[in-house]
Amino acid sequence: MSDLDRYLNAATRDNTRRSYRAAIEHFEVSWGGFLPATSDSVARYLVAHAGVLAVNTLKLRLSALAQWHTSQGFPDPTKAPVVRKVLKGIRAVHPAREKQAEPLQLQQLEQVVAFLEQEAQQANESQDTARLLRATRDRALILLGFWRGFRSDELCRLQVEHVQVTPGAGISLYVPRSKSDRDNLGKTYHTPALLRLCPVQAYGDWLSTAALVRGPVFRGIDRWGNVGEKGLHPNSVIPLLRQALERAGIAAEHYTSHSLRRGFATWAHRNGWDMKSLMSYVGWNDMKSAMRYVEATPFLGMTLANQPLI
Template sequence: VRKMLRGILELHPAQEKRAKPLQLAALEQTIAHLERERELARQQARFADLLRHTRDKALLLIGFWRGFRSDELARLDIERIEAVAGEGMRIHLPRTKTDRSLKGSTYKTPALSRLCPVAAYLDWLAVSGLSSGPVLRGIDRWGRISEEAVNAASIIPLLRRILKSAGIDDAHLYSSHSLRRGFASWASANGWEMRALMEYVGWKNIHSAARYVESQDPYHRAMLERLLPQQTAALGTPDQAEP
């Protein structure tokens, strides 16, 4: 069977599809849109919309700054999160994709002066009134919050709807991995060493990390231009050159 599968891959090689990374500018645009919609919903007493926009803001900021996948976002639990306004938050996940020992992992996230995931999380708890159970939940048209966590598979269409409503181009090209790739690319472009980035996100090997980092120079043009000589030496003497 292994030989047959290998033969199929050789005859029909498939190019790996990667989610479009969410750039910081697009994140800022989307958060600004959600904040405007939140304030409008508050003024017009549309509680369901206020809840939805507040939840979506928390989803985006936690997902981006922690580089979480959709399954990790769906498993966020209030009892396993410690958050202090202006300082940071600790998020414990009882299991992760790379956790072979099933001991769980704890992720630390700092409070930021803007686009703050800690403030967005605490705001969501305050508006929703939640004190236990799943963090991210479904909300119906009447503003009733589900007792269950959102399904991991529903986060991708939810993310695309949020981005499309904020006017982000090609929203259909984004997925939950876009948050992870966006953060990794932003951190790498701003001087994070790969080892520090791997430790922060939770990657176990360099190959996994490299798949998520979107280079600022995807064709390595700048590096190759530096290596090129300033002027290519002519092949032969001038009198030997063809007219």
């Protein structure tokens, strides 16, 4: 691979690259389309899948087709008026309410953390290393994910070297890149120590229990209690969270990794955080993105300064 190809490849995220490949394969193989495509064939492709695929999925397919044509030096057929008009018509005829993860409310957070603390204590007494490690890791991941409003990819990218802890005061976490960081500039997040449900204490307990000094913060643990060298994959966060909730007696079917982010946003909104402060803390760039995560509740009109975390 040439240096040019390497940098071009690095400019597109792995998940996007896989999605685009799957979209092109669906157009060519599954549907029988021909590349380079015409605007008419793209419009017919949309019509064939209207009401079957979600509008957002169709938009992703169009983005993949646009990227393929542009990269190959062909005119982009997805920009044709007929394609845009067909997509608009599909959106009007097949409106769909976007599915959202159930927010993890503070009551459920307290319940699962209390259970994990009890589980860790019992595992320690019975010298069950694997169970102790999982309970300690899951507690740290859930509390950090909630109080920082992190996505699963941000949690999985955390490195021990990029986290600084001031016991009893707070924690700073540097994330080199994330979904919202399109330019890969990296960002440092800060979270204070709390009187209860403290992410700082949970993080310290996990590092101490797992004896981690460098590398990924959150890792897999095998049945014998061996901690893996690689970080968790973002896709593993949902089953990890659901398993922890189910062990704590919480029906977990409607919870995903976004439940932590939505849970914090809902908690902050109900406790009077103004939207500007909430957007700044979580890292949203526009109001529309923020409002998707906030449960509809009466707004109390208080500012961040009136409602501290500690």
